[in-house]
Amino acid sequence: MKGFSLTEKIEAIEAMFHRRVLTPYYRMRFSVVGKRFLVTGRIRVRGKISIGDDVILTQGSALLAWKGGVIKIGNNVFLNWTAVSSTVSVEIGNDVVISAGAVILDHDGYGLDGNPAIERPVKIGNHVWIGERAVILKGVTLGDNSVVGAASVVTHDVEPNTIVAGNPARKIRNTTGYTTCNGLGEVQ
Numbered sequence: 001m002k003g004f005s006l007t008e009k010i011e012a013i014e015a016m017f018h019r020r021v022l023t024p025y026y027r028m029r030f031s032v033v034g035k036r037f038l039v040t041g042r043i044r045v046r047g048k049i050s051i052g053d054d055v056i057l058t059q060g061s062a063l064l065a066w067k068g069g070v071i072k073i074g075n076n077v078f079l080n081w082t083a084v085s086s087t088v089s090v091e092i093g094n095d096v097v098i099s100a101g102a103v104i105l106d107h108d109g110y111g112l113d114g115n116p117a118i119e120r121p122v123k124i125g126n127h128v129w130i131g132e133r134a135v136i137l138k139g140v141t142l143g144d145n146s147v148v149g150a151a152s153v154v155t156h157d158v159e160p161n162t163i164v165a166g167n168p169a170r171k172i173r174n175t176t177g178y179t180t181c182n183g184l185g186e187v188q
């Protein structure tokens, strides 16, 4: 590694550790995992989870399928420090980017007025981008090519080709093409 700075050497060692140690370890924790899977730090995993090809999970991500819950992740999906908690079903499509700190829940966790907690499946379509720290609540479907703004709280379905933002999330405008990622390569 001659000619490389100390920082570059440390980054290279970290990357090797992620590929050769962490990723093979976490591979064993999922019921189905596709090709070119990568985990870049410690994550939390529990229950019935299937993962497609070209999926990256960064440090701090949590995929928690509790009793009765199922999490299904498609191909070419990037989950950056994202929490997904399921007691029924969370389905994430293909070509999806979920930015840092986002949370997806298909249940309330606690029941109100003496009733059991409400649970409704969540579906994230294809070519969807969810901004940092957004929260997607029970029963929501995000249509294909939709975008959720940073720190938004999504309580209702989002139509395909639509950008929503705010709390509660409301439509800002329509999308006119796929979301792309400057500098990190085209991710969608």
Ligand SMILES: CC(C)(COP(=O)(O)OP(=O)(O)OC[C@H]1O[C@@H](n2cnc3c(N)ncnc32)[C@H](O)[C@@H]1OP(=O)(O)O)[C@@H](O)C(=O)NCCC(=O)NCCS
Binding pocket: 099, 100, 130, 131, 132, 133, 147, 148, 149, 150, 151, 152, 163, 164, 165, 166, 167, 172
């Ligand atoms: C949703 C988003 C993509 C929209 O970008 P845009 O098309 O440039 O939208 P604008 O900045 O023109 O905003 C349009 C309107 O929506 C509002 N808005 C935009 N993003 C918002 C958000 N996250 N929450 C609440 N309102 C928002 C703006 O205030 C503006 O309202 P106004 O017309 O009343 O002034 C962008 O604001 C955003 O949230 N990006 C996510 C950033 C992120 O998480 N990146 C992850 C890095 S990996």
